[in-house]
Amino acid sequence: SEVLPADEAHQLTKCERTIGDGFTPFLKVGLALGEVRDSRLYRAEFESFEDYCDKKWSLTRTRAYQIMSAALTANEVSKKLDTDLNEAQARAIKPVLDEHGADAAAAVISDAHESGKVTAGAINQAAADRGLVAPRPAKVTTTTRTTEATKIEHDVDLAPGELAPT
Numbered sequence: 001s002e003v004l005p006a007d008e009a010h011q012l013t014k015c016e017r018t019i020g021d022g023f024t025p026f027l028k029v030g031l032a033l034g035e036v037r038d039s040r041l042y043r044a045e046f047e048s049f050e051d052y053c054d055k056k057w058s059l060t061r062t063r064a065y066q067i068m069s070a071a072l073t074a075n076e077v078s079k080k081l082d083t084d085l086n087e088a089q090a091r092a093i094k095p096v097l098d099e100h101g102a103d104a105a106a107a108v109i110s111d112a113h114e115s116g117k118v119t120a121g122a123i124n125q126a127a128a129d130r131g132l133v134a135p136r137p138a139k140v141t142t143t144t145r146t147t148e149a150t151k152i153e154h155d156v157d158l159a160p161g162e163l164a165p166t
Contacts, residue, residue, distance in 0.1 A: 026087040030071020033064055066091070073097055080106045092120035096127050104132060 042052035053059040070090040097105040111126035128135040
């Protein structure tokens with residue numbers, strides 16, 4: 001391995017800090033929103049927390065609570081494992097954490113990590129494989145079929161019901 005010159009090492013550190021910050025901003029945002037709500041810090045300008053979220057941040061009540069919940073989950077899991085979760089991962093592991101505790105959540109994250117990239121889907125699969133959550137149904141893709149006459153009408157901009165000359 002190569003030793004980087006001091007200026008490049010500094011540049012790498014700066015880039016990695018930026019990259020690291022990019023993975024967990026929801027954690028900081030979620031915990032801050034929780035603090036604003038719990039301490040009612042919005043009350044000087046807004047009637048309610050929901051009003052604060054909507055007018056100040058353009059967040060619906062549902063979205064604000066999703067972010068706060070995911071942040072609390074990610075914070076709890078990070079205490080057990082030396083890893084940072086993104087919002088999707090935190091939302092996927094939440095049912096395991098809530099129903100089976102931090103040890104089970106850590107085991108599921110470890111299983112997902114062993115299977116490859118730790119995605120929300122991998123976490124859901126690992127939790128289902130351990131019998132901790134019900135397996136998710138497979139996605140079903142539907143295709144709309146059109147008749148050849150409809151395709152011709154569309155392609156040549158004919159009036160509905162009018163057939164193209166053959």
